[in-house]
Amino acid sequence: MQSPIRKKLLEAFRQANGEFLSGQALADIVGCSRTAVWKHIEDLRKEGFKLDAIRKKGYRILHTPDRVSQNEIHLGLNTKSLGQTIYYEETVPSTQKLAHQYAQNGAPEGTLVIADEQTEGRGRLMRNWHSSKRTGIWMSLILKPQLPPQRAPQFTLIAAVAVVQAIEEVWDLHPEIKWPNDILLNGKKVTGILTELQAESDKINSIIIGMGTNVNQTIEDFPQELHSIATSLAIEKGQMIPRSRLVQKILEKLELYYEIYMKEGFSPIKLLWEGYAISIGKEITARTITGEIKGKALGINDDGVLRIQDHSGHIHEVYSADIEV
Ligand code: BTN
Structure with a gap:
């Protein structure tokens, strides 16, 4: 799981919306030393983040990698x-x-x-x-x-x-x-x-x-x-x-x-x-474990169950099936 400091750091950058945040401001927000902030920033860089670091201005995020961590x-x-x-x-x-x-x-x-x-x-x-x-x-x-x-x-x-x-x-x-x-x-x-x-x-x-x-x-x-x-x-x-x-x-x-x-x-x-939904109101085939039902998909009921009216007028309630439209 992610460290709470890292989470706060990223949240601070998010709120800054591309503006610079000084090392001290970041340290105050996340509640740790400036050295610890710097270490977290180095870790972010290793993970593919691109950060600008400018003296007297601080840091800002320029690019977030396409990762899903x-x-x-x-x-x-x-x-x-x-x-x-x-x-x-x-x-x-x-x-x-x-x-x-x-x-x-x-x-x-x-x-x-x-x-x-x-x-x-x-x-x-x-x-x-x-x-x-x-x-x-x-x-x-x-x-x-x-x-x-x-x-x-x-x-x-x-x-x-x-x-x-x-x-x-x-x-x-x-x-x-x-x-x-x-x-x-x-x-x-x-x-x-x-x-x-x-x-x-x-x-x-x-x-x-x-x-x-x-x-x-x-x-x-x-x-x-x-x-x-x-x-x-x-x-x-x-x-x-x-x-x-x-x-x-x-x-x-x-x-x-x-x-x-x-x-x-x-x-x-x-x-x-x-x-x-693409199937509603259309003629469909539903393949269930007990067989095939062909008919018009009427809609779903309040349990999310699919209702199909076959050609004899009978309404089937389908809980699980593969559908062909
Ligand atoms: C389906 O259409 O049959 C359902 C597919 C669901 C796939 C997801 S991917 C994330 C999660 N982990 C799995 O092993 N399966 C689901």
């Missing part, structure tokens, strides 16, 4: 709780697996587990999730809502709305949602969401929301079998995207919608979600 995410993060505690690793088997361990050991609400690479990234239905080094955002967020476990599937939809809006606002791209957890750009998957639970029969202990977003991959970075179904933000936008900015924005949006959801329930989220 605590430093880059905390510099500019505007949340009260989500992402305030971050565990970053360069390489892990799966952030999801690690987040389960942290949750079990009492990690606070809003804890984020993030890595630059996953060697055993997991998707829904026990599929692999391709997570190559420094190209995407592989992260798992721990929430601890006081709710019954049946409400957990709604969190996939809250997260989907947050990710779509983050991508829209910062990069002016217009993703769509394919129920329940796929975020698509031009029909190809850019983000997948995996919501898992630690719960007792009547209450949630922790929800782990795993989010994988393809950010700076070129098409060659994906294995051949994904070429026709996966894309990245960089491919769609035609430019590299700073990953930490997207992480910040997702956390900010998620915090907003999580608060709305806890105060007002699922209805406002449902409305937003339906506005982004």
Whole structure:
């Protein structure tokens, strides 16, 4: 975990908004000696930050590296709780697996587990999730809502709305949602969401929301079998995207919608979600473990369950399936 001094130092630079801060001012803000400040600044440089240091003026940050460790995410993060505690690793088997361990050991609400690479990234239905080094955002967020476990599937939809809006606002791209957890750009998957639970029969202990977003991959970075179904933000936008900015924005949006959801329930989220959903009102095929359902997607109910009307008029409630539009 990141040291509290480092966190305060980065927050001071963020508030200074590109202006110089003297060594003494920094020492006063973070509550340590000027020598300690200087040491932290040297460490930041080693991590790829570029800092100006001018006599009698002090320091300012000129460039933040495209990394997703605590430093880059905390510099500019505007949340009260989500992402305030971050565990970053360069390489892990799966952030999801690690987040389960942290949750079990009492990690606070809003804890984020993030890595630059996953060697055993997991998707829904026990599929692999391709997570190559420094190209995407592989992260798992721990929430601890006081709710019954049946409400957990709604969190996939809250997260989907947050990710779509983050991508829209910062990069002016217009993703769509394919129920329940796929975020698509031009029909190809850019983000997948995996919501898992630690719960007792009547209450949630922790929800782990795993989010994988393809950010700076070129098409060659994906294995051949994904070429026709996966894309990245960089491919769609035609430019590299700073990953930490997207992480910040997702956390900010998620915090907003999580608060709305806890105060007002699922209805406002449902409305937003339906506005982004590609399948609603269309003829679709849902492949479930018990077979195929063909029909018109009517929408989702208050549990986030997909309702499909088949050709005989019967309405099916689908909890888990692969959808073809
Ligand atoms: C899916 O679409 O099937 C869900 C994919 C979820 C992938 C993310 S990446 C971060 C977290 N760690 C994992 O191992 N999986 C999730």
